[in-house]
Amino acid sequence: xxxxxxxxxxxxxxxxxxxxxxxxxxxxxxxxxxxxxxxxxxxxxxxxxxxxxxxxxxxxxxxxxxxxxxxxxxxxxxxxxxxxxxxxxxxxxxxxxxxxxxxxxxxxxxxxxxxxxxxxxxxxxxxxxxxxxxxxxxxxxxxxxxxxxxxxxxxxxxxxxxxxxxxxxxxxxxxxxxxxxxxxxxxxxxxxxxxxxxxxxxxxxxxxxxxxxxxxxxxxxxxxxxxxxxxxxxxxxxxxxxxxxxxxxxxxxxxxxxxxxxxxxxxxxxxxxxxxxxxxxxxxxxxxxxxxxxxxxxxxxxxxxxxxxxxxxxxxxxxxxxxxxxxxxxxxxxxxxxxxxxxxxxxxxxxxxxxxxxxxxxxxxxxxxxxxxxxxxxxxxxxxxxxxxxxxxxxxxxxxxxxxxxxxxxxxxxxxxxxxxxxxxxxxxxxxxxxxxxxxxxxxxxxxxxxxxxxxxxxxxxxxxxxxxxxxxxxxxx
Numbered sequence: 001x002x003x004x005x006x007x008x009x010x011x012x013x014x015x016x017x018x019x020x021x022x023x024x025x026x027x028x029x030x031x032x033x034x035x036x037x038x039x040x041x042x043x044x045x046x047x048x049x050x051x052x053x054x055x056x057x058x059x060x061x062x063x064x065x066x067x068x069x070x071x072x073x074x075x076x077x078x079x080x081x082x083x084x085x086x087x088x089x090x091x092x093x094x095x096x097x098x099x100x101x102x103x104x105x106x107x108x109x110x111x112x113x114x115x116x117x118x119x120x121x122x123x124x125x126x127x128x129x130x131x132x133x134x135x136x137x138x139x140x141x142x143x144x145x146x147x148x149x150x151x152x153x154x155x156x157x158x159x160x161x162x163x164x165x166x167x168x169x170x171x172x173x174x175x176x177x178x179x180x181x182x183x184x185x186x187x188x189x190x191x192x193x194x195x196x197x198x199x200x201x202x203x204x205x206x207x208x209x210x211x212x213x214x215x216x217x218x219x220x221x222x223x224x225x226x227x228x229x230x231x232x233x234x235x236x237x238x239x240x241x242x243x244x245x246x247x248x249x250x251x252x253x254x255x256x257x258x259x260x261x262x263x264x265x266x267x268x269x270x271x272x273x274x275x276x277x278x279x280x281x282x283x284x285x286x287x288x289x290x291x292x293x294x295x296x297x298x299x300x301x302x303x304x305x306x307x308x309x310x311x312x313x314x315x316x317x318x319x320x321x322x323x324x325x326x327x328x329x330x331x332x333x334x335x336x337x338x339x340x341x342x343x344x345x346x347x348x349x350x351x352x353x354x355x356x357x358x359x360x361x362x363x364x365x366x367x368x369x370x371x372x373x374x375x376x377x378x379x380x381x382x383x384x385x386x387x388x389x390x391x392x393x394x395x396x397x398x399x400x401x402x403x404x405x406x407x408x409x410x411x412x413x414x415x416x417x418x419x420x421x422x423x424x425x426x427x428x429x430x431x432x433x434x435x436x437x438x439x440x441x442x443x444x445x446x447x448x449x450x451x452x453x454x455x456x457x458x459x460x461x462x463x464x465x466x467x468x469x470x471x472x473x474x475x476x477x478x
Contacts, residue, residue: 415460
């Protein structure tokens, strides 16, 4: 995990803990508030039933006094007390929940029956005590039991609510302590791991840079984490790879220059005697009849001399710069004209060419004959690499300020050990007599003359090969 992600994870953990604490306390606060509201509500219901209990006791007392005294005053008190109970019921019946309202309705129904029976009792002339004992007294007990049961129910609910509130307070304290401990441990562990993950690779990187400073440019550093230090180490390794590659290119250019001078000298030295041999062989062929026994031998001498002359010319081309005449050109025209030169051979060898060349590509400033020579060398090599036919894919893309021309074949490929030497003079994998090993070397020099680049890519034998040529294109206005 990289440093950024480590810090992000730590931040997310701490934010998560903060959110957890916040959500936890919000939930606790909501539950506590809910219980407080419930406590307040049930306390009001308990007060209501307590008042009903008191009012009914007063009412029942008035009824008893009436039975004893038969006083109109007690009768009026009873009626006033009855109205008070009904009024209290009407005032609260819409403000309480359905369960409490059902209990209240049961009470008020019994109370209404009790009130009606009491009113009849007031009007009786005889047997009032019998009526009271048989009709009213059982109902009074039922009503009192109802009131007392509701009072007890509300008290039990209030007790449960108080216990819940007490439990929530204890849990909130426990959660606070737990989260605080977890936060502290997480902070310590994440800080330690982050410190270790940074300091160890940095120390390793310091040792590596000291080694490079002493000249160990072939050494490489391997760091697995964190990603930022890995990227830095990879950048160091890439820098060393580029440095090695630059040194190899410089050596290659020096070697090419040295070999070029040597090749030029050799070519001049053998050109004169070679001309004599070729001239004498041609003179003999002119004078000898067609059926002369020595004629086949002299023809072999002439063919060998011609092949030597071709090699000498290639050496001279390699050793000296021919006239370079730069002019703007369309890359697709150069490719098409090159293909036209060997179209017959392409057809006869059953080579199928697929081109992917976009429209409106910028022009390139090139020596057209030399660039066509490069393309011709690459295509000829591709044809040789596909003796039984195959496909050649030619693709042109833009890459930075270059046109990137890719020639990819489906041929016999290039051995990986041969790739570093593919542009060396006289290096060839062709059979004896099939090539002098100068085509790609000459192509390399031509592309360098154009401030471009040429590279060869292959995954190995029988996996095809790809040659990529990069040529700077003309910017608008040039």
